[in-house]
Amino acid sequence: VKKDGQAVLAEISWVRHEFESDTFIIFFIRDITTPKTKDEKQYENENRLSLALKASKQAIWDWNNLTDETYYSDDYFMMLGYKPNEFEPSYDKWVELLHPDDVAYATFAQKLYLENKSDRYDVEFRLRKKDGTFIWTHTRALVFSRDDRGVPERIIGIVMDINEQKKKEKAIQDLTQKLIDFAFYHSHVLRSPVANALGLIQLIKHEKNTDYLGLLEKSISEVDDVIHQMNQTLIIETNRSIDKALTPKISY
Numbered sequence: 001v002k003k004d005g006q007a008v009l010a011e012i013s014w015v016r017h018e019f020e021s022d023t024f025i026i027f028f029i030r031d032i033t034t035p036k037t038k039d040e041k042q043y044e045n046e047n048r049l050s051l052a053l054k055a056s057k058q059a060i061w062d063w064n065n066l067t068d069e070t071y072y073s074d075d076y077f078m079m080l081g082y083k084p085n086e087f088e089p090s091y092d093k094w095v096e097l098l099h100p101d102d103v104a105y106a107t108f109a110q111k112l113y114l115e116n117k118s119d120r121y122d123v124e125f126r127l128r129k130k131d132g133t134f135i136w137t138h139t140r141a142l143v144f145s146r147d148d149r150g151v152p153e154r155i156i157g158i159v160m161d162i163n164e165q166k167k168k169e170k171a172i173q174d175l176t177q178k179l180i181d182f183a184f185y186h187s188h189v190l191r192s193p194v195a196n197a198l199g200l201i202q203l204i205k206h207e208k209n210t211d212y213l214g215l216l217e218k219s220i221s222e223v224d225d226v227i228h229q230m231n232q233t234l235i236i237e238t239n240r241s242i243d244k245a246l247t248p249k250i251s252y
Contacts, residue, residue, distance in 0.1 A: 011029070057162075058159065059075035059076035059079055059158065060157075061076055061156070062157075063154070063155050065114060066151070070089040070094075080130060081130035097127045102126050105125065114143075121140065121141040124137065124138045124139075136162050136163045136165070137161060138159070
């Protein structure tokens with residue numbers, strides 16, 4: 001503690017010195033407050049970044065295009081169900097993890113970017129997890145450095161787990177298709193009573209016979225019932241599907 005009451009971090013060392021019949025112990029005290037504080041700030045910043053990436057289901061990767069030296073952050077491994085550094089990351093390993101249907105697209109997009117034929121590398125593809133299942137991911141990357149010839153050397157990127165988002169998109173697509181199929185089916189159901197009603201109207205006009213009014217009323221009532229059923233079903237199924245698609249999945 002300094003004279004003004006401020007606490008500081010100090011490094012203490014000592015040496016033993018003997019002179020004639022006397023023994024001396026000399027202490028050295030060095031103020032290390034500033035260096036320690038810088039280390040702590042760096043740690044806090046790194047920890048803050050790590051927490052932010054984890055919260056948003058993102059991970060970092062770093063790839064040397066010339067040497068194939070590759071780095072995956074711990075979160076990258078864990079995103080795929082592996083322990084940190086459980087396998088050796090490399091370009092070939094990344095291709096191996098790609099879904100077979102996404103290999104051509106993902107590698108071609110990367111090739112275009114590295115050849116400066118695309119202004120960015122921003123793609124979605126599926127990666128295989130340790131348990132054999134696939135998850136959708138979204139990757140963004142940029143060239144960090146180039147060699148003397150201008151060839152991309154080091155590429156750094158982030159990968160995000162978007163599997164839940166893709167599930168929601170799929171649920172909404174399925175709902176849309178259901179509504180299309182539902183409307184198509186009931187349009188055919190409606191045609192029969194509508195055709196009957198139109199025919200009865202023509203009979204009434206030509207024969208001036210009110211006996212057909214009861215049949216006409218029945219046909220129109222059938223149409224009204226079908227329309228009411230359609231509305232109720234649409235409301236229930238739409239709300240159910242949207243709730244299922246948009247309800248966030250909470251993990252503990």
